[in-house]
Amino acid sequence: MRRKNFGKMPCPIARSLERVGEWWSMLVLRDALHGIARFDDFQKSLGIAPNMLARRLNALVEAGFLERRRYSLHPPRYEYRPTERGRDFRQVLIALSAFGNRHFAPEGASVMIVNAQTGAAAEPIMVDRATGRPICPPEYVFAPGPAAGERTRQRYAARPPDAVAPAEMARPATPQQRRAR
Amino acid sequence: MRRKNFGKMPCPIARSLERVGEWWSMLVLRDALHGIARFDDFQKSLGIAPNMLARRLNALVEAGFLERRRYSLHPPRYEYRPTERGRDFRQVLIALSAFGNRHFAPEGASVMIVNAQTGAAAEPIMVDRATGRPICPPEYVFAPGPAAGERTRQRYAARPPDAVAPAEMARPATPQQRRAR
Secondary structure, eight states: OOOOOGGGSSOHHHHHHHHHOSHHHHHHHHHHHTTOOBHHHHHHHHOOOHHHHHHHHHHHHHTTSEEEEEEETTTTEEEEEEOHHHHHTHHHHHHHHHHHHHHSOTTOOSEEEEETTTOOBOOEEEEETTTOOBOOTTTEEEEEOTTOOHHHHHHHHHSOTTOSOHHHHHSOOOHHHHHHO | OOOOOGGGSSOHHHHHHHHHOSHHHHHHHHHHHTTOOBHHHHHHHHOOOHHHHHHHHHHHHHTTSEEEEEEETTTTEEEEEEOHHHHHTHHHHHHHHHHHHHHSOTTOOSEEEEETTTOOBOOEEEEETTTOOBOOTTTEEEEEOTTOOHHHHHHHHHSOTTOSOHHHHHSOOOHHHHHHO
């Protein structure tokens, strides 16, 4: 079943998802960023069917995340290395990995990010490069950008994004708040 | 086609993907974090088929990302609000959104993250909370955690993760390097 094309949406999240392709592609990229480069090594790591792996690798090459290089002439053999775009995707995988360890690793982390010098476990958080402040509401919010169309502007005008602070969202609304909604 | 169960893998990225469910769920969560709560509003925002939306909402409730609250008794009507886990997923969506704006918004950003006080565009980067340093190799690397099994340990022992610095990976290997591989 082909799903709706997210690439036509203005949302940068939707566009990223469209170009990455699907779930498997995230794990292929993860392995590529860990230094895996050859078809057989991806297959061994992922336990994925060969035809599916070939499709995912080709799609990731096409979308500019991996580049294909021949490493043997006879027989012809290729390896797949992350491009600059592929390496930049590391940020997304770090966020997913930190999230997974916080929520879905009751037995403790199997894989985590550490400081290579000290071995200390890192606690990855997203900050604004300019200010060094964590990117959280209400200090930081999603907003229409310069290329926003009418629909996007209206959406944000009608419903101030992230306007509700985490502490408030965590509590059930009071009767006064409920009446105000 | 049911894909392989990622939830049984030790990798925190795979587990997060398994629990989120699929591509649509990411956009449902995005909307929920923007304050959308009611079925009709999700549907209007996403242009998603009602049966698909109902499935995604139920799965996100079941996986603990959203909670369902009744807001009308007659007729019974429910709204969906992010749980603490759902709000924590914001980090992943911010990473995806920043990535999408860097790579797939040639016309400029339609949606971006801004400082609510100043209106300045944020540049989201992932840092280690303890040191404030960007999480990039070679300073920060993925490594086996305390709960790592034998296979995970072997994988990291055999192939030092992230051992290749970005600048080196960007260049084609020299003949000397190729011989060494």
